[in-house]
Amino acid sequence: xxxxxxxxxxxxxxxxxxxxxxxxxxxxxxxxxxxxxxxxxxxxxxxxxxxxxxxxxxxxxxxxxxxxxxxxxxxxxxxxxxxxxxxxxxxxxxxxxxxxxxxxxxxxxxxxxxxxxxxxxxxxxxxxxxxxxxxxxxxxxxxxxxxxxxxxxxxxxxxxxxxxxxxxxxxxxxxxxxxxxxxxxxxxxxxxxxxxxxxxxxxxxxxxxxxxxxxxxxxxxxxxxxxxxxxxxxxxxxxxxxxxxxxxxxxxxxxxxxxxxxxxxxxxxxxxxxxxxxxxxxxxxxxxxxxxxxxxxxxxxxxxxxxxxxxxxxxxxxxxxxxxxxxxxxxxxxxxxxxxxxxxxxxxxxxxxxxxxxxxxxxxxxxxxxxxxxxxxxxxxxxxxxxxxxxxxxxxxxxxxxxxxxxxxxxxxxxxxxxxxxxxxxxxxxxxxxxxxxxxxxxxxxxxxxxxxxxxxxxxxxxxxxxxxxxxxxxxxxxxxxxxxxxxxxxxxxxxxxxxxxxxxxxxxxxxxxxxxxxxxxxxxxxxxxxxxxxxxxxxxxxxxxxxxxxxxxxxxxxxxxxxxxxxxxxxxxxxxxxxxxxxxxxxxxxxxxxxxxxxxxxxxxxxxxxxxxxxxxxxxxxxxxxxxxxxxxxxxxxxxxxxxxxxxxxxxxxxxxxxxxxxxxxxxxxxxxxxxxxxxxxxxxxxxxxxxxxxxxxxxxxxxxxxxxxxxxxxxxxxxxxxxxxxxxxxxxxxxxxxxxxxxxxxxxxxxxxxxxxxxxxxxxxxxxxxxxxxxxxxxxxxxxxxxxxxxxxxxxxxxxxxxxx
Numbered sequence: 001x002x003x004x005x006x007x008x009x010x011x012x013x014x015x016x017x018x019x020x021x022x023x024x025x026x027x028x029x030x031x032x033x034x035x036x037x038x039x040x041x042x043x044x045x046x047x048x049x050x051x052x053x054x055x056x057x058x059x060x061x062x063x064x065x066x067x068x069x070x071x072x073x074x075x076x077x078x079x080x081x082x083x084x085x086x087x088x089x090x091x092x093x094x095x096x097x098x099x100x101x102x103x104x105x106x107x108x109x110x111x112x113x114x115x116x117x118x119x120x121x122x123x124x125x126x127x128x129x130x131x132x133x134x135x136x137x138x139x140x141x142x143x144x145x146x147x148x149x150x151x152x153x154x155x156x157x158x159x160x161x162x163x164x165x166x167x168x169x170x171x172x173x174x175x176x177x178x179x180x181x182x183x184x185x186x187x188x189x190x191x192x193x194x195x196x197x198x199x200x201x202x203x204x205x206x207x208x209x210x211x212x213x214x215x216x217x218x219x220x221x222x223x224x225x226x227x228x229x230x231x232x233x234x235x236x237x238x239x240x241x242x243x244x245x246x247x248x249x250x251x252x253x254x255x256x257x258x259x260x261x262x263x264x265x266x267x268x269x270x271x272x273x274x275x276x277x278x279x280x281x282x283x284x285x286x287x288x289x290x291x292x293x294x295x296x297x298x299x300x301x302x303x304x305x306x307x308x309x310x311x312x313x314x315x316x317x318x319x320x321x322x323x324x325x326x327x328x329x330x331x332x333x334x335x336x337x338x339x340x341x342x343x344x345x346x347x348x349x350x351x352x353x354x355x356x357x358x359x360x361x362x363x364x365x366x367x368x369x370x371x372x373x374x375x376x377x378x379x380x381x382x383x384x385x386x387x388x389x390x391x392x393x394x395x396x397x398x399x400x401x402x403x404x405x406x407x408x409x410x411x412x413x414x415x416x417x418x419x420x421x422x423x424x425x426x427x428x429x430x431x432x433x434x435x436x437x438x439x440x441x442x443x444x445x446x447x448x449x450x451x452x453x454x455x456x457x458x459x460x461x462x463x464x465x466x467x468x469x470x471x472x473x474x475x476x477x478x479x480x481x482x483x484x485x486x487x488x489x490x491x492x493x494x495x496x497x498x499x500x501x502x503x504x505x506x507x508x509x510x511x512x513x514x515x516x517x518x519x520x521x522x523x524x525x526x527x528x529x530x531x532x533x534x535x536x537x538x539x540x541x542x543x544x545x546x547x548x549x550x551x552x553x554x555x556x557x558x559x560x561x562x563x564x565x566x567x568x569x570x571x572x573x574x575x576x577x578x579x580x581x582x583x584x585x586x587x588x589x590x591x592x593x594x595x596x597x598x599x600x601x602x603x604x605x606x607x608x609x610x611x612x613x614x615x616x617x618x619x620x621x622x623x624x625x626x627x628x629x630x631x632x633x634x635x636x637x638x639x640x641x642x643x644x645x646x647x648x649x650x651x652x653x654x655x656x657x658x659x660x661x662x663x664x665x666x667x668x669x670x671x672x673x674x675x676x677x678x679x680x681x682x683x684x685x686x687x688x689x690x691x692x693x694x695x696x697x698x699x700x701x702x703x704x705x706x707x708x709x710x711x712x713x714x715x716x717x718x719x720x721x722x723x724x725x726x727x728x729x730x731x732x733x734x735x736x737x738x739x740x741x742x743x744x745x746x747x748x749x750x751x752x753x754x755x756x757x758x759x760x761x762x763x764x765x766x767x768x769x770x771x772x773x774x775x776x777x778x779x780x781x782x783x784x785x786x787x788x789x790x791x792x793x794x795x796x797x798x799x800x801x802x803x804x805x806x807x
Contacts, residue, residue: 001088001089001090001095002088002089002090003086003087003088003089003095003096004086004087004088004089005085005086005087006081006085006086006087006094006098007087007435007436008081008085008135009081009083009084009085009086009098010436011436011439012083012126012133013050013051013052013126013127014050014443015050015123015127015439015442015443015446015447016048016049016050016123016127016128016446016447017049017050018049020049020447021047021048021049024047024447024450025044025047030043030044030047031044032044032047032048035503036503039462039503039504040462040502040503040504040506041459041460041462041502041503041504042502042503045459045460045502046128046450046454046457047450050126050127050128051126051127051128051130052492053130053492053499054102054103054130054131054132055129055130055131055489055499055500056129056130056131056401056403056404056500057102057103057131057132058102058103058104058131058160058397058398058401059102059400059401060158060160060395060397061150061397062150062154062155062158062397063100063101063102063158064101065155065158067155067156068100068155068156068157068158069082069097069100069136069156069157069158070156073155073156073157074156074157075138077138077139078136078137078138078157079094079097079136079137080097080098080100080105080134080135080136080137080157081097081098081108081134081135081136081137082097082098082099082100082103082134083098083099083100083103083132083134084096084098084099085097085098086098098134100134102132103131103132103133103134104125104131104132104133104134104160104161104398104404105133105134105135105136105158105159105160105161106118106121106122106133106134106135106136106159106160106161106162106163107135107136107138107141107144107147107159107161107162107163108135108136108137108138109138109139109140109141109162109164110137110139110313111313111335111338112338112339112340112422112425112438113164113188113190113337113338113339113390113418113421113422114163114164115438116418116421116422116425116438116441116442117163117164117186117413117418118135118163118164118438119438119439119441119442119443120413120421120442120445120446121161121163121411122135122442123439123442123443123446124407124411124446124453124456124457125407128453128457129403129404129407129457130499130500131404136157136159138157139287139289140287140289140290141162141164141165141166141170141393142170142173142174142289142292142366143173144159144162144165144174144181144393145173145174145175145176145177145178145180145181145393146176146177147159148160148162148177148180148181148393148394148395148396148397149177149180149181149395150180150397151177151180154177154180158395159395160394160395160397160398161392161393161394161395161398161408162392162393162394163186163392163411164186164190164390164391164392165390165391165392165393166190166192166291166335166388166390166391167183167388167390167391168361168364168385168386168388169192169291169292169293169294169361169364169366169385170291170292170366171362171364172364172365172366173366174393179396180395180396180397181393181394181395181396182393182394182395182396182399182405182408183391183392183393183394184391184392184408184409184411185389185390185391185392185412186389186390186391186392186411186412186413187411187412187413187414187415187417187418188337188389188390188413188414188415188417188418189387189388189389189390189415190335190336190337190387190388190390191335191336191385191386191387191388192290192291192294192295192333192334192335192336192385193333193334193335193336193350193351193384193385194224194283194295194299194331194332194333194350194351194353194384195331195332195333195334195348195349195350195351196221196222196237196329196330196331196332196348196349196351197320197323197324197329197330197347197348197349198346198347198348198349199324199327199347200221200236200237200329200330200331201220201221201222201349203236203329204218204219204220204221204226204233204236205218205219205220205221206218207219212236212327212329213232213235213236213329214232214235214236215232215236216230216232219232219233219236221233221236221349221351222349222350222351222352223351223352224299224302224304224351224352224353224354227281227302227304228302228303228304231273231278231279233281234273234278234279234280234281234304234305234306235279235281236281236329237281237282237329237330237331238279238280238281238282238329239279239280239281239282239307239309240279241282241328241329242282242284242309242319242323242328242330243319243322243323243326243328244309246311246315246318246319246322247282247284247309247311247316247319247330248262248263248264248309248310248311249263249310249311249312249315250262250263251263252287252288252310252311252312252315253265253285253287253288253310257288257369258288258292258293258296258367258368258369259296259368259369259370259371259372259373259374259375259377260288260310260369260373261373263309263310263311264307264308264309264310265296265307265308265368265369265373265374266280266305266306266307266308266373266374267280267296267299267300267303267304267305267306267374268300268374268375268376268377269300269303269304269305269306270305270306270307270374271374271375272305273305274305278305279305280305280306280307281304281305281306281307281331282306282307282309282330282331283295283296283299283306283307283308283309283331283332283333284309284311284316284319284320284330284331284332284333285308285309285310285311285316285332285333286310286311286312286313286315286316286333286334287310287312287313288310290313290333291333291335291385292366292367292368293364293365293366293367293368293377293379293381294364294366294379294381294385295308295333295385296308296368296369296377296379297364297368297377297379297380297381297382298353298354298381298382298383298384299353300368300376300377301377301379301380301381301382302353302354302382308368316332316333316334317340319332320332320340320348321344324344324347331351334348335385337415337418337419337422338422339422339425339426339429342422342423342426343426352384353382353383353384353385354382354383354384355383355384356383356384356385356386356387357383358386360380360381360382360383361381361383361386363380363381364379364380364381365378365379365380366379367379392408392411394408402458403458403460403461406458407456407457407458410455410456411456412456417445417449417452420445421441421442421445424441424444424445425437425438425441428440428441459502459503460500460501460502460503461500461501461502461504462501462502462503462504462505463498463501463502463503463504463505463506464501464504464505465485465505465509465529465532466525466526466529467501468487468488468489468498468500468501468505469485469486469487469488469505469508470485470486470487470488471483471484471485471486472484472486473518473521476517476518479515479563480513480514480515480563480564481513481514481515481516481517481518481521482511482512482513483511483512483513483514483521484511485508485509485511486508487499487508488500496508509532510532512528512531512532513564513574513575514528514531514564514575515542515563515564515575516528531575535575535576535577536575536576536577536579537576537577537578537579538573538576538577538578538579538580538581539576539579539580540580540745542562542563542564542573542575542576543560543561543562543563543573543582543583544560544561544563545558545559545560545561545583545744545746546558546559546561547588547748547749550590550591550592550594550658551590551594551596552594552596552597552598553597554589554590554593554594554597554599555587555588555589555590556587556588556589556590556748557585557587558585558586558587558588558741558743558744558746558748559585560582560583560584560585561582562574562582563575583744583745586743586744587743588741588743588744588748591750591751591752592656592657592658592659592751592752593655593656593657594656594657595656595657597656600656603652603655603656604652604653604656607649607652607653608649608653610645610649611646611649611650614642614645614646614649615646617642618639618642618643621635621638621639621642622635622639634685634688634705634708636705636709637681637684637685637708637712638681640677640680640681640712641677641678641681641682643677644673644674644675644676644677644678644679644681645674645678646674647670647671647673647674647677648670648671648674648675648678650670650674651667651670651671651674654666654667654670655667658734658751659734659751659752659753660734661731661733661734663753664731664732664733664734664753665727665731665732667753668723668726668732668764669723672719672723672764672768673716673719675768675771676712676715676716676719676768676771677712677716679768679771679772679775680711680712680715680716680771680775681712682775682779683711683715683771683774683775683778684708684709684711684712685708686775686778686779686781686782687708687711687778688708689782690778690781690782715771718767719764719767722760722763722764722767723764725760726755726760726764729760730755730756730757730759730760731755732753732754732755733753733754733755734751734752734753734754735751735752735753735754736749736750736751737749737750737751737752737754738750
């Protein structure tokens with residue numbers, strides 16, 4: 001089925017238009033866009049067309065509950081009119097209630113003054129302050145504070161404001177949840193009461209000459225005591241004269257509600273009268289929840305035999321108009337101010353009950369018929385309604401929004417204004433072109449009273465970066481970041497202007513280019529926001545340096561640069577000014593000998609020459625191995641020593657260049673095996689001579705070459721085991737360590753072959769010391785064995801080789 005915009009939604013944002021702004025501006029002789037030169041605030045911030053988009057949202061956790069405004073949780077007849085509500089074209093029934101999350105929900109009780117005041121408040125909230133407004137239609141304000149609380153109906157129908165509550169007769173019920181609500185006067189007074197027709201009053205004053213009743217004397221039908229002195233007035237207003245289908249509607253007051261049967265309840269005095277074959281008068285009532293039990297208890301406790309018949313607000317008024325038309329009699333409950341009293345001004349008269357006193361009014365229980373139909377009531381009220389300042393209630397959940405609460409605390413509709421609104425409603429009600437008379441009357445009042453309501457609305461806060469702007473960062477993975485700004489909520493009519501603030505920082509800052517990281521920027525907003533207005537002093541955080549790789553000169557160049565240099569002058573920074581100057585470039589020593597350095601070239605040449613000499617020496621030893629001198633020197637061991645020297649030369653060749661896994665493994669292997677081959681050969685050679693020539697038993701001793709070779713192999717195996725364990729358990733991998741530089745303020749990285757523990761190096765050193773000192777000791781023991789068997793020369797030569805390598 002086809003749907004259309006609902007009546008409540010159709011008027012949203014339709015009151016304050018450009019024509020109104022132009023008219024008020026011309027009348028006051030002001031310019032709406034004028035600003036205060038000191039703060040930048042608009043001088044007339046509320047002199048603008050209606051806001052078409054919500055400026056603020058309400059943070060109410062109750063609105064997020066799954067039960068909120070669910071039909072299954074609402075009372076029959078209650079209705080939510082949300083933002084975007086739709087109704088069916090045929091019949092006008094609600095098709096969709098719209099949304100309510102984040103909106104202010106006003107209670108809508110339906111009687112004229114309530115509708116006018118609520119409409120006035122809704123226009124100001126929606127079109128001036130900038131809150132989306134939804135309405136909750138319900139018949140009574142009796143449980144308003146409960147709906148504004150976080151308990152019971154507050155979880156089903158969470159409302160925020162009721163602009164008009166007649167609180168005097170409901171205090172005991174309203175006070176149950178008073179700690180979750182705030183209350184103010186809404187500006188005007190009201191008084192409920194017991195009324196009759198002025199024509200009925202005049203007829204009773206005629207006494208015996210009356211034509212519509214039988215009176216023994218003249219009666220003042222506007223005074224309660226006259227109803228107790230005789231039965232004449234009771235007979236005059238007898239229920240028998242009432243148009244009961246109009247006066248009593250059982251659906252309005254179902255059986256068992258407030259003592260009702262068939263739409264009516266009655267006093268105990270009526271029960272007694274009927275037992276004595278006397279009649280009872282009728283009092284036409286609206287709804288059982290309107291000032292519940294107050295008038296019924298007051299009439300009952302003053303011993304007046306009466307029926308109280310309920311037909312709703314409109315139904316009761318229709319019954320009164322019907323009595324006027326038929327020139328019949330009726331008494332009824334009503335309240336002032338109200339449209340009905342203006343429409344029938346001069347035709348209605350209040351019936352005075354005993355004078356109201358606050359002490360008695362405070363005892364009202366809000367009940368009637370609690371003991372059953374026609375039985376005495378426990379509600380002690382026996383006085384007239386008090387004149388009361390009508391109340392504006394709002395939920396304390398709004399207190400966190402000071403802008404809104406300040407408005408609610410200042411909101412006041414004066415008595416003359418509510419009377420004027422009612423008079424306007426009378427005129428508009430007869431105009432078929434007006435589809436929503438309460439809204440139109442309220443809109444006209446708002447347009448005509450800019451001078452009154454503008455003081456109710458506080459100025460918007462001054463705009464600040466932290467509270468009203470958002471920023472986005474780009475380049476988080478690049479060398480620099482760019483921060484751009486936008487309003488958290490821009491004005492829908494002009495995106496360059498803010499929507500939730502006024503004055504202060506009224507324009508968006510230009511984009512900010514910075515070298516700071518995104519994490520730093522997010523964590524230090526208060527530190528960098530002043531940079532939008534003035535650049536910070538330059539310090540060490542605004543420049544950086546780079547340390548180049550090791551060069552041919554065995555040094556590393558250190559170059560300093562601004563993180564964001566100026567294109568025209570790289571010695572100056574874009575993001576800072578003054579402060580420190582950019583440091584001069586410098587150098588640091590390398591951690592290793594570069595392969596392209598002259599020193600390495602010289603060492604490599606020397607090592608190759610020595611290597612070639614050693615190879616030649618090996619060849620000569622093998623060729624002349626049968627010569628006595630070489631033979632006595634144990635030429636195989638001489639070859640082993642030369643091989644050790646070759647390993648040492650290889651170590652020299654591998655000693656330059658940046659550490660790598662291969663070099664870190666090869667360097668200790670070559671030096672360890674080379675050292676053992678040299679000094680291990682010397683040791684076993686000496687042992688062989690010692691065993692032969694130092695034989696004290698003078699027996700023939702044969703020490704084969706294989707025997708001493710096995711000793712040398714054992715030494716090499718020990719080396720191999722230690723080296724293998726080292727490489728497996730704690731490989732000396734290339735490791736980079738960053739330390740504080742001594743040449744400049746900063747840090748530099750050092751690369752070296754590093755193991756986590758010194759244990760393997762210590763073992764190898766200890767083992768080499770054993771071999772070395774063992775060889776020296778054996779050479780000392782054979783010092784007298786003859787010059788052909790002395791190893792001192794070889795030990796000296798080997799030490800020279802080791803020294804050369806160390807250099």
